[in-house]
Amino acid sequence: xxxxxxxxxxxxxxxxxxxxxxxxxxxxxxxxxxxxxxxxxxxxxxxxxxxxxxxxxxxxxxxxxxxxxxxxxxxxxxxxxxxxxxxxxxxxxxxxxxxxxxxxxxxxxxxxxxxxxxxxxxxxxxxxxxxxxxxxxxxxxxxxxxxxxxxxxxxxxxxxxxxxxxxxxxxxxxxxxxxxxxxxxxxxxxxxxxxxxxxxxxxxxxxxxxxxxxxxxxxxxxxxxxxxxxxxxxxxxxxxxxxxxxxxxxxxxxxxxxxxxxxxxxxxxxxxxxxxxxxxxxxxxxxxxxxxxxxxxxxxxxxxxxxxxxx
Numbered sequence: 611x612x613x614x615x616x617x618x619x620x621x622x623x624x625x626x627x628x629x630x631x632x633x634x635x636x637x638x639x640x641x642x643x644x645x646x647x648x649x650x651x652x653x654x655x656x657x658x659x660x661x662x663x664x665x666x667x668x669x670x671x672x673x674x675x676x677x678x679x680x681x682x683x684x685x686x687x688x689x690x691x692x693x694x695x696x697x698x699x700x701x702x703x704x705x706x707x708x709x710x711x712x713x714x715x716x717x718x719x720x721x722x723x724x725x726x727x728x729x730x731x732x733x734x735x736x737x738x739x740x741x742x743x744x745x746x747x748x749x750x751x752x753x754x755x756x757x758x759x760x761x762x763x764x765x766x767x768x769x770x771x772x773x774x775x776x777x778x779x780x781x782x783x784x785x786x787x788x789x790x791x792x793x794x795x796x797x798x799x800x801x802x803x804x805x806x807x808x809x810x811x812x813x814x815x816x817x818x819x820x821x822x823x824x825x826x827x828x829x830x831x832x833x834x835x836x837x838x839x840x841x842x843x844x845x846x847x848x849x850x851x852x853x854x855x856x857x858x859x860x861x862x863x864x865x866x867x868x869x870x871x872x873x874x875x876x877x878x879x880x881x882x883x884x885x886x887x888x889x890x891x892x893x894x895x896x897x898x899x900x901x902x903x904x905x906x907x908x909x910x911x912x913x914x915x916x917x918x919x920x921x
Contacts, residue, residue, distance in 0.1 A: 621669035621683075623904050625783055629687055632790050633661040636697060639704045639797065647700040660690075684779055687786045688756055694793050695832070701793075702800040702834030712801045716837060716881050729804040729878045736876075739815035745876045746819040748869035752841045755848030756785060762856060769855050776906060777855060783903050785847040788895045792840040800834030804878040823877070839880045842871050842888030843895075850896055 637657025640650040647653060664686075671683025720727060733742075763769050763777050805827070849867040853860050871889075874880040880888075 618666065618669045618673075621672040622665075623668075623779075623783075625687060625786055625904075626664055626668055628787065628790055629664045629690075630661045632694075632794070633657045633664065636694070636701060636793075636797070639701055643704045646703050684775070685760065685782050687782065688789075691789055694789075695835070698793065698796050698832050698835050701797045702832070705798055706800055708833075711834060712799050712837065713803075713807065716801055716883050717807070719883055720881055724882070727804065728882050729875050729880070732876050733814050733878065737814050739817070742814040742877070743816040743818070743820055744869070745873035746816055746823045748866065749841065749873040749877055749879065750819050750823055751866060751870055752845050755845045759848045759851055762852065766856070777851070779906075780899065780903065781847065781851040784851070784895055784899045785844060787899065788843045788847055788892055789840060791891060791895070792838060792843060795838060796835045799837065801836040801884070802833045803836035803880055803884070805831075806833060836880055837884045838887030838891045839874055839884040840888065841874055841879070842885050843892040845870055846889065846892035847895070
């Protein structure tokens with residue numbers, strides 16, 4: 611058993627450790643304010659069980675010779691993002707009351723910089739349904755950045771065969787790091803965002819994507835998840851890794867990503883400072899990931915160390 615655990619540790623990544631730390635921490639937070647959620651001990655038990663699964667299951671899958679199982683071991687964490695996001699409903703009020711968001715501070719900051727609220731002023735100046743539709747489409751593309759990036763890495767043939775697994779691992783590493791940091795920020799520094807401020811917005815029409823995002827926002831949006839913008843920071847990871855590996859697509863990918871960033875303001879999902887915060891966080895993660903991040907499992911690195919025989 612001890613030998614099996616030791617071998618398994620050779621396939622464990624820092625990503626797994628980050629996930630375990632986040633699961634344990636977010637499971638413990640409600641105990642500090644038990645009124646925010648029913649049965650906090652049961653939720654802690656769930657989190658500890660998930661942390662235990664993360665500690666053992668992904669390394670086991672990475673050892674598999676079956677591509678599908680190995681892939682599952684590499685990309686598992688983004689599938690937990692909806693679960694982490696849904697928990698913001700109560701984690702965002704563990705340390706601050708429901709009406710104690712950081713929106714007044716962000717609004718005052720924007721007013722001092724721009725002299726207005728750009729998210730409302732822009733839609734008032736350009737109340738065009740066709741432009742609104744483009745912006746909502748750009749915002750919607752966020753949900754496809756991760757699968758599109760992985761598909762292009764593995765299926766286009768542009769990335770050399772020996773680089774595909776490290777490239778996918780680096781992308782998932784950066785994406786997971788930035789999203790876990792965003793969820794942590796929403797827990798300790800909740801901000802609602804412009805859509806929830808008591809200011810009458812300028813009605814702007816639209817069509818397919820406008821109505822689609824209205825449905826998604828009406829059924830899935832949560833208070834307290836505005837600063838920094840996870841749409842900007844998360845999509846930045848996909849943009850960078852596509853820029854790095856696919857030079858021919860740089861123009862199209864950059865244009866789409868810029869539209870996504872500005873759509874968060876025009877469509878009143880985020881303040882401009884949320885976008886700036888997302889860019890700063892994303893840039894920091896990319897720099898740290900480049901210098902200190904893992905792209906190989908510990909076992910792979912050990913296999914590359916030459917062995918010397920005694921003479």
